[in-house]
Amino acid sequence: MPKLIRLYITQVLIGFGISGLFVALLLWLDVANLWTLIRGSDVTLLAIAMLWFMNGIVFAGVQFAWAVMNMAEKDEGPKGGSLVAHGFVPVRVVAKSVKKAR
Template sequence: MIGSALSAVFTPGVLWLDIAGIGHLVQSVSGGYLAAIVFFMLNGIVFAGVQTGIVIMVMDYDDDDSGPRRGVAMPVLVPATIHKRRRQDTRLRR
């Protein structure tokens, strides 16, 4: 919501100040209103992403490893020796 609000303030400001000639293009081209709508939506996405990044970076990091940790128990692989038995000759001898 804040990203959309910032975009609602930023987009008319860019169009009114005619930064990089965008305001002139929106007013002079027949489909300029569509470009202004797309510009507003994309800026809303950018500002929402910035807001999300700021919230994640400001989050408190809990690095308390003193308590018990529970997780999935993993089996411990132990090497075993295998003894090969001699195979008895089961063929008929002539």
């Protein structure tokens, strides 16, 4: 299996795992009475599965993007910009008035 595909599958599984923890915490802490609302419904499992899956898509995408961006090579050059001090000199600007049309 190519390394990129293996990386993608691994990061997606990690993202869905994080989503499972997130949904479990949401329901356990009863944020915005979410668990109370879901528990009183007749489609409890469907609601939990949808909540996990939709958050899983987001977390998996973020996890994969973070993994790809973390693969960038680190620059060894100087950092922080120029060490030369810049002097600021005020410049006079003439403002002309514009006559209003009637």
